Amino acid sequence: MSPQAINLADKLARIESFWSPRVIAEMDDYQFKLVKLKGDFVWHKHEDTDETFFVVAGEMQVGFRDREVTLRAGELLVIPKGVEHITRAAGECHAMLIEPRGVVNTGDAGGELTAKTDVWV
DSSP, X not given: OOXXXXXXXXXXXXXXXXXXXXXXXXXXXXXXXXXXXXXXXXXXXXXXXXXXXXXEESEEEEEOSSOEEEEETTOEEEEOTTOOBEEEEEEEEEEEEEEETTOOTTTXXXXXXXXXXXXXX
């Protein structure tokens, strides 16, 4: 397969639901996923992996039990494995997730916001 540029705006336009990450690329065992966020997600953690959020457009917050970090377009945050957190966005936010293949978006919490893994857009 010949490498090709990936247009984030085109991929985001195809995502219809909030909190449903979609894979746009892979590098070794890591996936690059795009997600639309709005409202509050769920408190959760990923015991076996770090998780990276890179904000493409808008603004989001990552809450921890002792503080909150605000991310704006062009900023990223790495959440260490095993650290409980919640993501939220007052308005629509577009972000890229970078994490190993097969990671469940709700981590250890499960529930109705759990998205299917490895879905490409």
